[in-house]
Structures are given as structure tokens and as C-alpha cells.
Amino acid sequence: MSFSTLKAAAVLALTSLTLAPAAVAQTISPDDYIQFDRKQAELGQLLFYDKLLSGNQNISCGTCHHHDLNSTDGLSLGIGEGGEGLADQRHAVVPVSARIPRNAPALWNLGHEDVRVMFHDGRVEQLDSKSASFQSPAGALLPAGLNSVLAAQALFPMSSPAEMAGGTDENPLAVAFDDRIDHGWDMVADRVRAVPDYQRLFKRAFRNVNSPDDITIVEIANALAAFIGTEWQSHDSPWDDYITQGKPLPALAERGRELFFGDAGCSTCHAGPLFTDQNFYAVGVPQFGPGRPFDGDTRPRDLGRMETTKNPADAYRFRTPSLRNVALTAPYGHNGAYPTLRDMIRHMCDPLTTRSAWTPGMARLPQIDGLTGDFAVLDDSEEMARQVAFLDLTPVTMIEDDIDALEAFLNALTGKTALQRPLGRPDAVPSGLSVD
Template sequence: MRITAFFLAGLIAGAAHAELPDPITDEDYMAVDPAQVKLGQMLFYDPILSGNRNIACATCHHPKFATADGVALSLGEGGKGLGPERRADPENLPEERIPRNAPALFNLGAHEFTVLFHDGRIEVDPTKPGGLRTPMGAEMSAGFANLLSAQTMFPVLSADEMAGHYSENDVAQAVRQGVITGPDGAWAKLSARVNETPGYKPLIEAAYPEAGEVTFTDISDAIAAFMAFEWRSDTSPFDAYLRGQAPLSPQADLGRALFYEEAGCSTCHAGKFQTDHGFHAMGVPQFGPGKVARFENHARDLGRMRVTGRETDAYAFRTPSLRNVALTGPYGHTGSHADLAAFIADHADPVAALDRFDPGQVKLPELPGVEDWRHLASAEDQAALKAAVRVTPVTLESADIAALVAFLDSLTDPAAITGRLGIPETVPSGLPVER
């Protein structure tokens, strides 16, 4: 299907018939405790929660890079620096890259976000103990206040992300032994660090006045409260448009009509946060290690299929929210595209785009001794990736893409990008804060 922005100009008058979302309201978000938010802010920026005390949540989710890190695939443990400047430490080389692009954190406190991670491996499920389904099992899923809190269990237990490798520290050793919960588990060791840090005592007393000390789930709940508060995003130009407060620019309005009408973007990027929270195979180029088990080596990243076991879910990944998308690149679950316009062009016809994909555009920090491109070089892998795509191609002219980019830029919310509390000057542990 071929469409042009010039043709769509004639649709603007009838665009009111498009299914635009309702304006976002306070009722769309979970309530948060201000004292927990403050504690969570300190914990989010404090490297104390990493095995080697050298990585914070903010290392890969930094406001300087719109709550991501500006690279295709991150370097966690064994990396030094922030964002695109992060490099492998030659004295402690990372064993592997993080297999998927660091997602942005906007609006995760909204009630409708009931599934998280690129493959949806953690989601709200009232039939499960604690109301959550995770690959960690019932015991480890209990006690978290909400889904956003529970997702913090993954990075702190990952050797390549925050825990460190097996012989490096007591947390990593506990993870290696499979001792996560209980008095000698990895979570208890992390909690003890916080409880034993004097600067955290008044924050803990304010956030959990009856507790005295925090458990790991308390820590997670506080971080979740902070993320929900800090990066709520609903004061963009598009929000003002939906509330009848101000019009969009002519170019953005043209892109809006295209997005919600002929281009069909809102088929998947639906609702108040431009996501259907579903999973779709869109042929995003695969490189790096893939999401594999520890015993595997560079297996294909099958996405949602690894969670459900259904072959129909092969290479399907969660539809991301598009809030602040103009600033959250690189794009795709591997961060394959640094440029938003280029990603839109390839996303419109993903099978054809795979044949012309240029790895030279990928923002990938150098990691010596690691083979990143084997999947792109494999005809079998490429064929499987193409076969999973089921969307109908749409041909976009350059004017269409420019209009879509203008509309997506209207989803940028300066207040959310800056953050409401911002980056603290110091954290209670005294460890360095990445600024």
C-alpha cells in the first residue's frame, strides 16, 4: 500500500473519526508514598545494589539518555563510563553484552502496564501466588507490592548486569549457588548493605516506620514508587492537544492523521501510551548474544516464544510505548537503528529491510573477543526471522516519514525527561553517582 503525506492532507478534516485515545488522568496511575519515592530515588542512583558496588539502576536507565543509555546493547558488569562513552574495562572484561536494548521507563506506574520486559516474562496474573507470573517461581514472586517492583529482581541477580561474576563478590556467589531468598541469600545480602549504611536509616524510618529494617521487597517497592513518580509522562504537546489546550503543529498534525489513519501505526501502538501491550514479530535485526540460557552459546533470540513455548510467538517482542520516543533511541529490541526516521522506514516493510540492513549504523560499544554478527551472516537465521513476520508492508514516502517523526516528537514531555526529583548530588553509601 502506497500513501503520501500530500494525499493525507485531504484526510485531516475527517481525522476526528480516528480512534484517538482519551486524555490521561491521575486515575490512570498507581498512588505512591512520597517517603518511599525519596528512598527509591537514592537506591536507584546508588551502586550499593550491585555485587561489586560499581553499577546502579541509573547506569543503564539514565535521564541524560531519556531513561535508557543511548547504545544498542549495554555493557553492564565490566564496563566503565556512562551511555555511549561506556567502555569495557581491560582489567575486568565483560563476559558478554546485555542481550537486549535497555528500555525506557516512562509511565510504568500506569495501571495498564501489566506485562514487562521485551518478552513479557513477568506479568500480572491473579491466578498465581502474589498475583504475578514470573520465571522465578512462586516463592521469589511473593511480597512485591506490584509488577513494577517485582521486575527489579532480574538485573540485581544477573551476572552480566549488576551481580558480577561468580568469584567476584558474596552476592554473585550466592546467585551462583542458587541461594536467592532466605537469611543467606543474595537478596538478604543486598538488604543488609542498605540497612547497615547509616545514611539510609532516616529514609527507611520515614518510608517504613514500622519495619526498622528493609527487606529486598521493601527496596524494590521504593524503587518502583520512585520510577512511577519520577517518569510519569503526560504533559507533552500531544497531551495538550488531546485536552483541547493547544493544537499540534501542521506537520505533527499531518503525522497524527497518518499514524491513526492510513499508515495503521495505531493498530499496535494503541491507547493512551501508544502500545497495545501485545507481542509482534517485526523482523528487527538480531545481533549480539541473543537471550539465551547460561549453557547456550549465541542462540537465536526467539522473544515471546521463550516464555510461552508457542511457535507462533517466535521472534515476537512487546510493543513499546512511544512516549518520548524521539529521545529514547536506539530503536528495536536490539537497538538496531540509531535514527528514528530510518527505523520507521524499515519498520514499514521489515522483510525487505532485513536485506538492506547496514550494521555500520549500530551504536555498539566495542567488546574484544566477542562475535556480534553471526546471526546476520546466517542465511538460516535470516530466513527464520523473515518467516515470522506477518504484517502487510506499507510504502512510505519521505514526506510521510517526516510527518510521522514530527508527530512522534509531539509525544516528548520536557517535564518527564528532566524528572521531578532529578539526580541526587550524593547517595547515602558515598559511592559515586553517575551524572
């Protein structure tokens, strides 16, 4: 089958999808989440904000997925290692050669039992219904005993030089990861088990931990998953009241609901209780930043799902994001190209028009002295044409009143208690390092 035939077949499959009536009425409840252990979640909260897990001990999971920013970093493309501060105050304190190539995804409802893929390109995926088998970049080196796909995902930011590990000329942890990924994980565990308070907390949270030697990367990842999976549960939006109690939505949001499940076609992909089918589509979000070149490619572009599958039919495809609490997690797109929800709605309705109107000033990028080339790919006419050729979206005509209505409906997916998290950000962590 030719490359063009593969793409045509994929587009046909996308446009022919229909949403089962039952899916429209689905909502979620506390019973739909993995039942993580509370003590492990409390331990995971500390690990999540502890910079001890990073190579240079200067960045934590919480730096890019912060409570104050609704589990994101508020940026299009952030600064990982070498940065200091949060959101638009984050800046490079040492020379930084590139930004993080993709937007920091929100963490809402990742502990839901239906979640099976992680990252924008789905490179970590649950392969069975018992959360025991996973596909990941680590292959056979992924440790056994992880409690969820969320735990498997938690391992990989630690191993990324740009995100948390740092460079091999900077610290021994980065050297260990560069040697072999599991060697780096072993060293992370060595660091954690050396802290007396963590020894006590792991023994309290895990039945199999009787001595410091029993603390491995598996327990660390499982604690992180327990925290993330319980901390960002959200299922009390006006939409949920509409489904479970029959409480009407505001008039404008009701009009948006009709469009979302009707003429606008949003529910084709944003389906089910999480408002995502967890599949991958090319929607033509304007690309910029360093990209993720692979297999000898030198262009600063991001081929999305293709990097994982190596299938040319997956070029420029990215995972359908969940829309629950989407109004809290700007900017939007796999690289945060659109600063407002309204901008993103417009793009999904008419991607060709919005791409042509997009400007670099719409990106939220912290200043990095000496860094150039953020928008170099925009001057590559062949690459720009290729991205358009791979579009899976069929434009729909929406007037401004329709955009108003869709935006109102998406705001109705915001949980009433979304800003009231059960554990929140800790004031201090066992390592004694600073907390962002």
C-alpha cells in the same frame, strides 16, 4: 495444530485488529498512575543510583537508565558488569565476554495503572487487577508484598550476572544468586540494612520498619518502584493538548496523525493512552549481539517471547513499546538496531527492505577489546530466513513525505516537561559509593 498453522492464525489475528474510536481520544493524567508514597520515592531515588545493590558495587540501576539519557543508556547493547562510564563513553575495565543482549528500555510511564507487562519479552507480568499476583522467572520464590508489577521487575536486574550481580568468582552476592535467587535478594537487603542512613530513611518511609531487621528486599523493591513510577511520568505533550484542549497539531504532525491512525496502521498495536497494546509481535528487527540462547540452543539469537512462554508461535515476538517520549530514547528496537526514529519508522513500514539495507555500522556499540562475534548471526542464512518467515507485519507503501509526517507526529508525543524530572539524579548516596 501445526507450527505453521499457529503462525498463520497469529498473523490473521494481528491484521484483523481494529482500533475502537474511543481509544484514539484517550490521554492520561496524574490520576491514572499508581499513587506511590512520596517518602518511598525519595528513598528509591537513592537506591536507584546506589551501586551497593550490585555484586561488585560498581553499577547501579541508574547506570543503564540515566537521567542524562532520558532513562536509557543511549546504546544499542550496553556493557553491564565490568564496564565504566556512560553512553558511548562506557568501556570495559575488566575482560567482558558478552554485551547485554537487549536494549535498555526507557522507563516512561511505567507507574501507569494500565501497565501489566515488563521487559521486552514480558517475563514479568501482573496477573490480577489488584497488583498482588505476578508471573516471573522466580516463580514461587518471588516475595509477597510487592506494591506493583514495577516492583517485581526491579528485582531481576540485581540477579543478572551480566547486568548487576557479576560472576560467582567475583563476589559473594553473585554466589548467593547462583545458589537460589531469593538468597541473593536476602544478601542485598543485608547490605542495605547495614547502612545507618538507610536505616533511618526506611524507618521514615515505611510504617512497618521499626528496626534494621524489618528492611527486606520487598521494601527495597517497593521504594525503587515508587521512584521509577513517579519520576518518569509524562502526560503534557502536544498530543495531550490536542486531545484535552483541542489545540491543533502543527500541519506536518497532523498529517502524521492521520497516517498513524489511518493508512499506516500504526495504531493497530500502538493503541490506547500509552500508545501500546502491551502485546507481542515479530517485526523483523535485524538481530546481532550475543542473543539469549536457551534450552541448549547455541546460536547467538533472541527468540523473544518464546523464551518465556515456550510456545513456538511466540518466536521472535517482542513487546510493543510505548511511544510516549519515543523521540528521546534512541536507538530503537529490542536490540537498538536503528539509530534514529526515522530509520525505525521506515522499518515498520517496509521491514524486508530495511533489513536488507541494514549495516552493522548502524548499531551503537561501545568498543570491547577482544570481543568478537557481535554480528555472527548475520552469516547464518537459515536463521535469517527464519526471522523473515515469522514476520507479523504487512508492509505499507510510504513515500518520504509520509515518513516526514509520521516522524513529526511521533515528536508530538514528547512531553513539554520531559526533561524536567521532579527528583533527578542525586549527588551522593548513603553507601558513599560513587554516583554515575
